[in-house]
Amino acid sequence: MPKETFYNLNEEKKLKIIAVLKKVFREKSIFEANVKEIVETLGIARGSFYQYFENLEDAYFMILDLETKDIHNLFLEILKENEFDFYKSLKLYGLEIADLLFESGDYLIYKNKYLYWTAELENKWKVYKKKESSNSEFNHLSEQMEFTKAIIHNLIKRTFINDWDRAEFLEHFNIYLNWLKEGVDYNGIR
Known part of the structure; x- marks a missing residue:
């Protein structure tokens, strides 16, 4: 489950993160995806990712839940x-x-x-x-x-x-x- 910090983001930033995660998990399995690629695509610090999600699986499960x-x-x-x-x-x-x-x-x-x-x-x-x-x-x-x-x-x-x-x-x-x-x-x- 995403952390409260993710839910506190403005809608535009949340949607951008979700769009990048969808793209990554369409193109790659959970085992091929990595946080480095996600944060580089988003243009955010690695630490920010971990303020939003516990780990990569947490982000993956959010996308599965949504999609x-x-x-x-x-x-x-x-x-x-x-x-x-x-x-x-x-x-x-x-x-x-x-x-x-x-x-x-x-x-x-x-x-x-x-x-x-x-x-x-x-x-x-x-x-x-x-x-x-x-x-x-x-x-x-x-x-x-x-x-x-x-x-x-x-x-x-x-x-x-x-x-x-x-x-x-x-x-x-x-x-x-x-x-x-x-x-x-x-x-x-x-």
């Missing part, structure tokens, strides 16, 4: 809206994910997040978001949700690795959805 949607909560919202019809919700979810990845203008931020996300970043992100526990309303679904989440995350990661477009993502998403619904047939019948 990306929590895809897990998105699925839960869709699931509730569709009276817990899992397959109908998952189908709609695939379309929403495709919109987020390919039409939101944040493709590169999502790409760098999914290709370089680690367990350590995940734990720090949870602390940043203060979301240690999942929505208790869905606790009984936790194993099913973890299974589904693993499949979706892998599919999103493959989208970036293989440089799929929206249509290719949805084609693979629908294949996976069919496998979840009908089972995987290794003889190629399904």
Whole structure:
């Protein structure tokens, strides 16, 4: 979470910092980005950066928070809206994910997040978001949700690795959805 000093900046300076951070995290992963480049681009002292943020991860998490949607909560919202019809919700979810990845203008931020996300970043992100526990309303679904989440995350990661477009993502998403619904047939019948 940015420090109070960041929030006390005038709006123009805050927006300039956010714009530079967005540019950096679109072009580079958290592991390739560095404070030196950011402060040089902004024309501020390195010490000023640390008056605004604890560290580089703090700045990165702020950009993720501003620019990306929590895809897990998105699925839960869709699931509730569709009276817990899992397959109908998952189908709609695939379309929403495709919109987020390919039409939101944040493709590169999502790409760098999914290709370089680690367990350590995940734990720090949870602390940043203060979301240690999942929505208790869905606790009984936790194993099913973890299974589904693993499949979706892998599919999103493959989208970036293989440089799929929206249509290719949805084609693979629908294949996976069919496998979840009908089972995987290794003889190629399904």
